Amino acid sequence: MIEVHDLHKHFGGFRAVDGASLAIRKGSITGLIGPNGAGKTTLFNVIAGRLSPTSGRVTMAGEDITGLPPHELFHKGLLRTFQIAHEFSSMTVRENLMMVPPNQAGESIWSAWFARGRIRQEERALARKADEVLDFLTISHFADEKAGNLSGGQKKLLELGRTMMVDARIVFLDEVGAGVNRTLLNTIADAIVRLNKERGYTFCVIEHDMDFIGRLCDPVIVMAQGKVLAEGSAREIMQNEAVIEAYLGTGLKNKATA
Amino acid sequence: MDLLNGLVAFLNFVFIPAVAYGSQLALGALGVTLIYGILRFSNFAHGDTMAFGTAMTILVTWALQSAGISFGPLPTALIALPLGIAATALLVLGTDRAVYRFYRDAKAAPVILVVASMGVMFVMNGLVRFIIGVEEIQFTDGERFIINARAFKEWSGLEEGLALRTTQLLTVVVAAIAVALLFWFLNRTRTGKSMRAFSDNEDLALLSGINPDRVVAVTWIIVAALATTAGVLYGLDKSFKAFTYYQLLLPIFAAAVVGGLGNPLGAIAGGFVIAFSEVMVTYAWKQVVAYAAPGDWMPSGLLQLMSTEYKFAVSFAILIIVLLFKPTGLFKGQSV
Ligand SMILES: Nc1ncnc2c1ncn2[C@@H]1O[C@H](COP(=O)(O)OP(=O)(O)O)[C@@H](O)[C@H]1O
Ligand SMILES: [Mg+2]
Numbered sequence: 399m400i401e402v403h404d405l406h407k408h409f410g411g412f413r414a415v416d417g418a419s420l421a422i423r424k425g426s427i428t429g430l431i432g433p434n435g436a437g438k439t440t441l442f443n444v445i446a447g448r449l450s451p452t453s454g455r456v457t458m459a460g461e462d463i464t465g466l467p468p469h470e471l472f473h474k475g476l477l478r479t480f481q482i483a484h485e486f487s488s489m490t491v492r493e494n495l496m497m498v499p500p501n502q503a504g505e506s507i508w509s510a511w512f513a514r515g516r517i518r519q520e521e522r523a524l525a526r527k528a529d530e531v532l533d534f535l536t537i538s539h540f541a542d543e544k545a546g547n548l549s550g551g552q553k554k555l556l557e558l559g560r561t562m563m564v565d566a567r568i569v570f571l572d573e574v575g576a577g578v579n580r581t582l583l584n585t586i587a588d589a590i591v592r593l594n595k596e597r598g599y600t601f602c603v604i605e606h607d608m609d610f611i612g613r614l615c616d617p618v619i620v621m622a623q624g625k626v627l628a629e630g631s632a633r634e635i636m637q638n639e640a641v642i643e644a645y646l647g648t649g650l651k652n653k654a655t656a
Numbered sequence: 657m658d659l660l661n662g663l664v665a666f667l668n669f670v671f672i673p674a675v676a677y678g679s680q681l682a683l684g685a686l687g688v689t690l691i692y693g694i695l696r697f698s699n700f701a702h703g704d705t706m707a708f709g710t711a712m713t714i715l716v717t718w719a720l721q722s723a724g725i726s727f728g729p730l731p732t733a734l735i736a737l738p739l740g741i742a743a744t745a746l747l748v749l750g751t752d753r754a755v756y757r758f759y760r761d762a763k764a765a766p767v768i769l770v771v772a773s774m775g776v777m778f779v780m781n782g783l784v785r786f787i788i789g790v791e792e793i794q795f796t797d798g799e800r801f802i803i804n805a806r807a808f809k810e811w812s813g814l815e816e817g818l819a820l821r822t823t824q825l826l827t828v829v830v831a832a833i834a835v836a837l838l839f840w841f842l843n844r845t846r847t848g849k850s851m852r853a854f855s856d857n858e859d860l861a862l863l864s865g866i867n868p869d870r871v872v873a874v875t876w877i878i879v880a881a882l883a884t885t886a887g888v889l890y891g892l893d894k895s896f897k898a899f900t901y902y903q904l905l906l907p908i909f910a911a912a913v914v915g916g917l918g919n920p921l922g923a924i925a926g927g928f929v930i931a932f933s934e935v936m937v938t939y940a941w942k943q944v945v946a947y948a949a950p951g952d953w954m955p956s957g958l959l960q961l962m963s964t965e966y967k968f969a970v971s972f973a974i975l976i977i978v979l980l981f982k983p984t985g986l987f988k989g990q991s992v
Pocket of ligand 2: 440
């Protein structure tokens, strides 16, 4: 699905991503782990077009997508969420979802004015879809709440909801679980599995919670210091000496054996 | 009777002028606030964009007049307005292409864009003077008054006359239509909503498939329409002079900041706050107070807080006060 070839992203002299190469298989839920500062978010930013790489290439289903702007990647079905959840704070939760329609291109002011009937119909369909998504995520009761008032965890759910408004092909989730309580985290995990099974979404998930990774992800890719350190099943990864070394003192070993 | 006279004087010299001026400032401030909200910088060239749009409209008006075309009792400039807007839209789109896009792509800090806009301001300033000169130009025609002071006095038997000029009513009506269209556009159309989304959270808007180039272009076109309309209404109400429009930048910014930069409703409220403050502070209240006071008492001074030459000081003072005590403005805008 996605292939990353020898990708570099340097900030001044600092190599945040330093020659990373990896592949995300179509239909997989690939985990991406690594200590803080390993370059995971930066890697996402480059793949998703928010930052341009210093060097290297990214392809999607064989097509070179290196450096394409985010809105073009969106139309190709590549979506992402942010480590710190983003939302349109002044809009309601439902309106937030409705900002992500299947095809936005092509509306002119003229059609907006003269085809108001059709547009109202489309808006209603969009609202229905948004309500289905909220239902799926079990946050229907927040539909009319201003998105800015949601808790961090609820915003994460909303971010996941955005990806459900369109037929995404691959979704990058940055620390979906950070600051999210157990119950919400389970909801998120269920949603990811269902989207993967029922709608064929490919996922790449950054997460620190090893239970979550172990339950959902195969394979798991480990990054450290801007490079890919290891790849394998969650079990293999947790027993990999180099990985344990990279995480030294961060408690992975305890969690892995717990 | 005296109270009625006082009221009429108040309407005539304070209320009506301030409402007309406030509408003009509101339209100007809407343009500034849209640019701030969506392109994220304070556009110092806005006054000169208004001047350019007005100058273009005046040229078309003259052409229409010499071709014998008029708009009956309404000013011919209204027919010329759409062409003035189109010319201004081309100018600002060209400016964006030539200047601002470069800094946007380089992800330059807002302050750099502000400085760039000052450069644009000087260029536009020269352009306008080159095209239409530096003199004061009256370009209103058609019926001058809806209510004429003398006719009003005869009709009412009051000492004070009430005048309502066509351009004053026109200003308020056109401004109301422009604002209604703008809010319909921002709240009801997908393009408008994507502009709001872009203003709210640019990163997320991009990730939601919103094309930034389109948002930027539509924003400039709307700004051109607002600026030209504001400029033409101001010119019809008073007169056109390149230097005056450059000076209008201060009250317009003050209006946008008072209302909360980036907040369209705030810009409108701010426009009226500034207009009323300016008119009330520079008006000589002597006559109104004399009517209101019992008996024949007459205040000895003019009761004018500030002479009209200092009217811009009012905007300046309000601007400073708001920035010091409530930098997000009356309505919550993005913090300055
Ligand atoms: N815009 C930036 N400018 C400079 N350094 C950055 C920037 N973004 C990230 N970094 C640095 O790059 C390194 C990797 O960051 P990041 O990709 O966020 O790591 P992770 O998500 O794996 O925790 C960190 O040391 C961070 O400080
Ligand atoms: Mg990160």
